[in-house]
Amino acid sequence: MSDDRKRAYNALLTLLDDDSIQKKQKVDVSSEPTPSxxxxxxxxxxxxxxxxEEDNVEEEEIDIQVEDDNEGDKQDPxxxxxxxxxxxxxxxxxxxxxxxxxxxxxxxxxxxxxxxxxxxxxxxxxxxxxxxxxxxxxxxxxxxxxxxxxxxxxxxxxxxxxxxxxxxxxxxxxxxxxxxxxxxxxxxxxxxxxxxxxxxxxxxxxxxxxxxxxxxxxxxxxxxxxxxxxxxxxxxxxxxxxxxxxxxxxxxxxxxxxxxxxxxxxxxxxxxxxxxxxxxxxxxxxxxxxxxxxxxxxxxxxxxxxxxxxxxxxxxxxxxxxxxxxxxxxxxxxxxxxxxxxxxxxxxxxxxxxxxxxxxxxxxxxxxxxxxxxxxxxxxxxxxxxxxxxxxxxxxxxxxxxxxxxxxxxxxxxxxxxxxxxxxSRFNMDAVNLKMHIHQKFQRINPTSLKNDSQTRLKFFTNSLLPSLLKQAEPEGILLVAPNYTDFVVLRNYLERNDFSYVSMSEYSTPSQIGRGRTFFANKKAQIMLYSARLHHYRRYGIKGTRTVVFYGLPDNPEFYTEITRFLGRTVIDLQIDPDLLHVHALYSKWDALKLERIVGSKRVGQFIEGVSDTYELY
CATH class of the missing domain: 3.40.50.300 (P-loop containing nucleotide triphosphate hydrolases)
Structure with missing residues (x-):
């Protein structure tokens, strides 16, 4: 096992033990944390x-009267x-x-x-x-x-x-x-x-x-x-x-x-x-x-x-x-x-x-x-x-x-x-209940195959979505949510190479890195926060200063979509601003149908996946 993979696994153990602090290690995008x-x-x-060694396997046989209920019943499963x-x-x-x-x-x-x-x-x-x-x-x-x-x-x-x-x-x-x-x-x-x-x-x-x-x-x-x-x-x-x-x-x-x-x-x-x-x-x-x-x-x-x-x-x-x-x-x-x-x-x-x-x-x-x-x-x-x-x-x-x-x-x-x-078991799904009115924009990407999904997603994000967000009147407060660690590394490397103003928080970040990143983002010292859905699973942080939420990929857990979107509600209260100025952007492809159905509901999912338009908006 490579040293990078060992460090990645140890980082996961750090995440699960609040009393232990380790330095963050860079993990190659092609690897996934595995046990050593x-x-x-x-x-x-x-x-x-x-x-x-085995113990005395048959010791329970001594002086045992075995029940005969169901014995010989040919219809017994x-x-x-x-x-x-x-x-x-x-x-x-x-x-x-x-x-x-x-x-x-x-x-x-x-x-x-x-x-x-x-x-x-x-x-x-x-x-x-x-x-x-x-x-x-x-x-x-x-x-x-x-x-x-x-x-x-x-x-x-x-x-x-x-x-x-x-x-x-x-x-x-x-x-x-x-x-x-x-x-x-x-x-x-x-x-x-x-x-x-x-x-x-x-x-x-x-x-x-x-x-x-x-x-x-x-x-x-x-x-x-x-x-x-x-x-x-x-x-x-x-x-x-x-x-x-x-x-x-x-x-x-x-x-x-x-x-x-x-x-x-x-x-x-x-x-x-x-x-x-x-x-x-x-x-x-x-x-x-x-x-x-x-x-x-x-x-x-x-x-x-x-x-x-x-x-x-x-x-x-x-x-x-x-x-x-x-x-x-x-x-x-x-x-x-x-x-x-x-x-x-x-x-x-x-x-x-x-x-x-x-x-x-x-x-x-x-x-x-x-x-x-x-x-x-x-x-x-x-x-x-x-x-x-x-x-x-x-x-x-x-x-x-x-x-x-x-x-x-x-x-x-x-x-x-x-x-x-x-x-x-299969259920008809209702749309998530945000308990607030917020502009949600769902953007379908259309890769030619599942293999090309990641490449097509990154291209749309870097060429279209991110430039448009940075042209906003107030481009701060962009919370970029990565659905998995592979996407997290891809996005982090892109932001780093292009000198964006950003902080990042993943399941491998130390408590001090997380605390510093949250402070920088809330105080507008960083325009973008890159946030791992897996970290949200283990910590359920509330992120202050969020003005725009970007789901690079939809989370498997629909509760995460609801909780993260509600960060915008906190911004409305803290900064006393108009909710119409805050937005959610979510990227998806046809291979995200299960995730999408849990968020937009069974009645809408067919249209979102197969409809003529590539863009759908909810309020």
Whole structure:
């Protein structure tokens, strides 16, 4: 790894640690901050346990009476999808149909079904309608009923609609997951995950006992994968992991959880004073915001065991960065412990996208690969579809985000290939509510291809937009918002080469650089402030002195558009000037349709993308 890339990564760690100050480093435009396994993998919380020796894997078998509820029920989704699936070919072509019967998940939702496979073989219920409480409970282990009711006394309509694709073991992509519905989504997700883990372990333990009596290998004993972990949960911060594990503990029905003290010390922290920040910021950045962790969890009949070796765990909870560092940091550099993941949950994908999307792609590329080392594998117990390398077609992926990006959709299309179907929530979008009247000018650029988008955007900005802004009667107070770090570097280099009066603030700027830049801009000592959307994600600053906002590219998060545009409202109040003198300029292309729809609304987006004019104005 180059020195520039190492410095870039360390700069990101500086941003996440207010107590640490480093000098700003210049990063090449072609590079993206990536983790350095040479210096950081051993700092991942849980690393020493993950790579340690396995504990006594089968100790929970002693004196355990295994439940038989749902056992042998041919209509149970677990039986159809995992225990006894019919043989199938690799899905090749997918057909889509609209789902309008689950309005809480979106009136424009889609279900995708592989055309060359009969999906009814994997789920008896092909209707997508709101379930009743009893329908949910009939698919769940009895020992989870009481504990779940204690956590979730009443089912909401959203939960009962979410349960429809969830309990079918469909792949699910939820695009309205925010701080207002955290409990609704996570309670159902944790219940479903625990139900799967419990059914898997109960089947294994029961067959262990029966097999010892029969003394021969039978197909009915094929109940396992190559390795023990069955569920993988990917989360952005240690605090989100703490909250998730707390829900697991509450819903599991198990009173005892080992190593709670260590877990709380490493994952829980007192929140900073965010009284002036938006509610979504307070929710995401509460507590411990460290982004490097991994945690193995094992379930016995008596307790939940934390910090177990991955190979002895039922559940793995990790951040994208932490899991990647673990995989690259172990002596073999392999991902064998991910070979038998049957449920992959990624929550708060929008926050993860602000960290590094390359890490999440790195993980999905390594799920359900036949392991290199199978010395401890009992092949007489491995299910046929594992041996046939078809596990990735049965793995259920549950992806939840506040908003959808092209990168997320690409991940869903490329790595989520569930033969039972793929459900994607879609909503009609309203335009953002600025709560003020401001002149907004949307300028469409028309590159010949996606590859030429950056070049066309820069050319329009440098040749047309920026010169016109500098000819204004009062050209100060231009806030130039870069949607990503690559664009930030391109713009910074251009402004520097041409000796513009500017300051810049990015996620790699030190506190002193940020403070000085804000002061210079507010006092008109710099005409332009170059501002990174990623920095806004982590800090949510208010920028004084803003007279013109230029979105070089639209932000993925529509709240950022609203918050940054409202800087103009503060200028109106502070300087007592006419709002008609203040403007917003936003550049977009047809490849920004998802972002644009969240800002201008579903009714307008078609005209903005395909209309005859290249310029549209809102007030």
């Amino acid at each position: 396994t040479e210096t950081t993998h051993e700092a991942v919380e849980g690393y020493e346990d993950v790579v340690g 677990f039986e159809l999808h995992f225990a006894h699936p019919k043989d199938f070919d690799e899905p090749t072509k997918w057909s889509s149909k609209h789902v309008t019967t689950l309005p809480k998940l979106g009136s424009r939702s889609l279900i995708q079904i592989p055309e060359n496979i009969d999906s009814s073989n994997f789920s008896e219920d092909q209707d997508y309608t709101q379930l009743k409480e009893q329908q949910v409970l009939s698919k769940v282990k009895h020992r989870l009923h009481a504990s779940f009711k204690g956590v979730n006394p009443e089912y909401s309509d959203l939960q009962l609609q979410f349960a429809s694709p969830l309990l079918k073991y469909n792949d699910v992509l939820i695009t309205n997951r925010d701080f207002t519905n955290t409990d609704e989504y996570l309670n159902m997700t944790v219940l479903h995950m625990l139900n799967h883990v419990y059914k898997t372990r109960d089947r294994v333990l029961k067959n262990n006992s029966t097999k010892n009596e029969v003394k021969e290998d039978l197909d009915e004993f094929r109940d396992q994968g190559f390795s023990r972990p069955k569920a993988l949960v990917i989360l952005p911060t240690r605090n989100t992991a703490y909250d998730f594990v707390s829900k697991v503990h509450q819903i599991s029905g198990l009173r005892q959880m080992e190593q709670q003290k260590r877990f709380k010390e490493k994952f829980k922290a007192k929140s900073s004073d965010f009284s002036t920040k938006p509610d979504d910021f307070k929710d995401l950045f509460a507590g411990n915001t460290n982004e490097a962790f991994c945690l193995g969890i094992k379930f016995t009949r008596q307790a939940i065991k934390l910090y177990t070796s991955f190979y002895a765990s039922d559940l793995i909870i990790a951040s994208p960065l932490g899991l990647r560092l673990v995989m690259e940091g172990n002596k073999d550099g392999n991902s064998d412990f991910l070979s038998s993941i049957e449920m992959c949950i990624v929550d708060r994908m929008d926050a993860i996208a602000m960290q590094s999307w390359t890490n999440i792609k790195f993980i999905f590329e390594r799920l359900n690969i036949i392991p290199r080392n199978m010395n401890d594998c009992d092949f007489s117990r491995v299910r046929e579809w594992y041996l046939d390398n078809k596990a990735k077609y049965l793995r259920q992926n549950i992806l939840m985000t506040q908003y959808l990006t092209p990168e997320m959709l690409s991940l869903f299309n490329k790595y989520c290939l569930n033969v039972s179907g793929k459900f994607r």
